Amino acid sequence: MQKKFIIQRFCPEKDKIPYWQIYEIDCQEDWTVLDALEAIRAFDPTLTYRRVCRHGVCGSCAMNINGFNSLACETRIASLPKNIKIRPLPGFPIIRDLVVDLERLYQNYTVIKPYLIASSPPEKEYIQSLEERHLLDGFYECLLCGACTSACPTFWVNQNFLGPGIFLQACRFILDSRDKGFNLRKEILRKSDIWRCHGILNCVEACPKGLNPFQAIMHLRKILLFGGKR
Numbered sequence: 001m002q003k004k005f006i007i008q009r010f011c012p013e014k015d016k017i018p019y020w021q022i023y024e025i026d027c028q029e030d031w032t033v034l035d036a037l038e039a040i041r042a043f044d045p046t047l048t049y050r051r052v053c054r055h056g057v058c059g060s061c062a063m064n065i066n067g068f069n070s071l072a073c074e075t076r077i078a079s080l081p082k083n084i085k086i087r088p089l090p091g092f093p094i095i096r097d098l099v100v101d102l103e104r105l106y107q108n109y110t111v112i113k114p115y116l117i118a119s120s121p122p123e124k125e126y127i128q129s130l131e132e133r134h135l136l137d138g139f140y141e142c143l144l145c146g147a148c149t150s151a152c153p154t155f156w157v158n159q160n161f162l163g164p165g166i167f168l169q170a171c172r173f174i175l176d177s178r179d180k181g182f183n184l185r186k187e188i189l190r191k192s193d194i195w196r197c198h199g200i201l202n203c204v205e206a207c208p209k210g211l212n213p214f215q216a217i218m219h220l221r222k223i224l225l226f227g228g229k230r
Contacts, residue, residue, distance in 0.1 A: 001027045003077060005036060007047070008087035010094050018087075018094065027077045033086070034061055034072040037098075048097035056208065059145025062089055063098050069147035069206040089150035105146050108162045112170040112188055117181030132177040139172035139216065141209050148203035148213050160193040164203035164213030167194060171216035174229055182229060189220055 003025065010018040023040045031039075034051055041047045050060040054073045061072040064087045066080060077084075092100035116126075142165060149155050149163035162170075170189060173179050194217060203213040223229065 001029060001077070002082070003027050003036065003080075004083045005040065006083060006085045007040075007098070009047075009097050011046075011096055012094075029078055031077045032073055033065055033070075033075045033077060033080075033084070036077055036084075037072060037086075048099050050099055057143070059143030059147075059208075062145035062147045062150075062208070063087070064089055064150075069151050069208075071145065071147075071208045074208060089146055091150045091152070091156045092146065100146070100150075102146050105144070105149055105163065105165070108166045109144065109169065111162060111192075112166055112173070112185065113181060114169055114173065116173070116176065116179045117184065118178075119180045126178040128177055135175045135177075136172060138211055139168060139175065142168050142172070142211060143209060144169075145208065147206045147208055148211075151202035151206035152197075153200070153202070154196050154198060158193055158196055160191075161196050162192045162194070164197070164217065167192075167197075167220060168211060168213040168216040171219055174220070174223065186224065189224060194220060194224070 005023045005025070006020050007023065008018050009021045025036065025039055027036055034054060037047065037049055049063065051073065052058040052060040056071055056074045059071065062069060063072055065072065065075055066085050069089060086098065088094050088098045088100045092102060095101050144165060146165065149165045152164050154161050155163045170185060174182060174185055197217050199214060201214055207213065
């Protein structure tokens with residue numbers, strides 16, 4: 001199966017602006033985009049991208065494939081047309097080729113205090129009911145890959161906007177029955193520019209795990225307006 005890969009390249013040591021490079025290779029039917037990148041890199045070791053787990057768990061290989069933010073390890077070659085255009089996640093500074101700088105994403109993650117806050121050290125493990133545990137479904141699966149945040153125009157232009165992925169994470173901890181930081185997290189959210197989300201739902205379309213960051217944003221807004229956790 002012959003495919004043409006049109007890949008955005010950029011090396012800060014020698015390039016002033018990014019450019020496109022074309023590779024034509026024979027792909028096997030069961031290959032993913034990451035398999036194709038590995039095959040290209042075998043004869044062009046200068047091509048740079050991130051990869052770790054290859055199983056859609058770590059989120060490292062998030063990139064823009066034919067206009068959609070996706071995980072390269074989960075995107076099947078057979079599902080794509082002959083010409084496959086690959087570029088780094090938009091909205092983040094490019095470090096090199098398909099690798100972007102996610103520092104702002106991770107800094108925003110620390111802002112929401114991504115850990116359980118306890119009033120005192122527990123004497124034994126925390127127990128949750130099944131109902132309490134199921135409340136976290138659709139929130140805790142986030143990979144922090146940056147795909148949703150990269151698709152958000154508000155994140156591109158507003159430095160104070162935490163981003164849809166981070167709001168999803170904030171909702172995950174607020175809904176957790178074991179967490180005691182509810183009032184602290186509410187104050188953080190009041191300063192987060194959460195009201196700047198325009199609801200265009202790019203984040204929902206971009207999430208490789210099928211999560212709904214916009215739903216989390218709406219839930220957090222409801223909390224800020226009316227109180228309560230649910």
